[in-house]
Amino acid sequence: MxxxxxxxxxxxxxxxxxxxxxxxxxxxxxxxxxxxxxxxxxxxxxxxxxxxxxxxxxxxxxxxxxxxxxxxxxxxxxxxxxxxxxxxxxxxxxxxxxYYEPVRSEIAPDDYANVLMQHHAALRQIDLAAPHFTDRVAGALSEVNDRERSPELPDLDREFLSTTLSGLSAAVSVEKAGDQLLHGEPHPGNLLNTRRGPLLVDLATCCRGPVEFDLAHAPEDAGKHYAGADLDLIHQCRALNWALFSAWRWRRNDQMPDRDHWRVEGLNRVRAAVGRCELG
Missing domain, CATH: 3.30.200.20 (Phosphorylase Kinase; domain 1)
Incomplete structure (x- = not known):
């Protein structure tokens, strides 16, 4: 603000x-x-x-x-x-x-995976109307494809982001049988290490999709400790998440601190993540 x-x-x-x-x-x-x-x-x-x-x-x-x-x-x-x-x-x-006083220690990848497994198990116990992650992608596409809403986004980057968002969204959502309620954005900034143990915050991002969509927000090694996770799908979701992040940064009214830095860095992260998917 x-x-x-x-x-x-x-x-x-x-x-x-x-x-x-x-x-x-x-x-x-x-x-x-x-x-x-x-x-x-x-x-x-x-x-x-x-x-x-x-x-x-x-x-x-x-x-x-x-x-x-x-x-x-x-x-x-x-x-x-x-x-x-x-x-x-x-x-x-x-x-x-x-308010939870933070504990100044890093959350190990296996502990991170365990927290997400606990959270996903809890989410399977509640009945809640929540958007699908593809709705989030559709919102990002509307920003990217509208020059008035993202006027400073260069044309080549606009085309790249639009193609990446639509292509990866379709690829990740091919199989919806395993979709469930998710946190939506359980990145390290949304997982607090407290005296009670690690706790997730920012629950407004709750959505439906595969568990790999959540795991793609976690540190990379966490997915290896999550039973049954599809590591290739995590790579695709990570690329999709960076594309979503990048799309939000190019909004006319985006207020993220250091926005100009993250506009450039976000696109770099998208390209690196997409390249990794292609290599895989």
């Missing part, structure tokens, strides 16, 4: 928590992108604040968390001292979560 919008988002998070009876003397910005993540102290609550246009996504995330709360899924929990719902204030959607 731009500085002026960030200030409003921080105040919306602070005011919402305070009016719910939580003590907020200070606010620490943990992450700032199209939505922000705030640590509220001393109540030690994590506030996720998004523009109200993301209200449906915030409500979906809270619903996923509520469904997983009773089945021992390895996910961050909603703040138990307040009602588990999304609050709207000053054109922002605010959800409140338990």
């Amino acid at each position: 731009e500085p002026w919008e960030l200030r409003r988002a921080v105040e919306a998070g602070r005011t919402t928590a305070s009016r719910l009876g939580l003590q907020v003397d200070d606010v620490i910005v943990i992450h700032n992108s199209d939505r922000v993540v705030l640590r509220l102290v001393p109540c030690d609550v994590l506030a996720r604040v998004a523009p109200s246009g993301h209200l449906a996504g915030s409500e979906f995330e809270v619903e996923v968390a509520r469904r997983l709360a009773d089945i021992d899924a390895p996910v961050a929990e909603l703040e138990p001292r307040v009602e588990p719902r999304v609050h709207v204030r000053d054109a922002f959607a605010i959800s409140l979560w338990t």
Whole structure:
């Protein structure tokens, strides 16, 4: 968010928590992108604040968390001292979560795979309407193929991304019999190492697809420790995920930090990942 919008988002998070009876003397910005993540102290609550246009996504995330709360899924929990719902204030959607102090140690590939296996098993126990990963690809294609929505994307790169997204999406979705609910983006930034063990966050990305789509977000060696995973399919999904990432960076209104760097680096990662698929 731009500085002026960030200030409003921080105040919306602070005011919402305070009016719910939580003590907020200070606010620490943990992450700032199209939505922000705030640590509220001393109540030690994590506030996720998004523009109200993301209200449906915030409500979906809270619903996923509520469904997983009773089945021992390895996910961050909603703040138990307040009602588990999304609050709207000053054109922002605010959800409140338990804050976990991070443990400063790397999560080993076998532990990473084990967390995903636990999470996938938990997701198979709930019935939830969620988009298919191909819906995400269709959204990215609409950005790439519309020059007004991605005006700075060079023509050759536009054609490359469009072809890659459509081709890999079709290849990965050939067999849908094994599709299930997924986290959607379980990359290392969304897996916290806590005193309770590794916990997944950012549940708004929940979607349907093969487990390999999730494994493609994890460190490369994790897939080798996930029973029954198709390593070639993981490579395809990894290339597709980099193409999705790159497509989002070329949106006119993308607010990811260091966007210009990641526009170039994202395309490089796509080409490298596609090349690896072709070699395979």
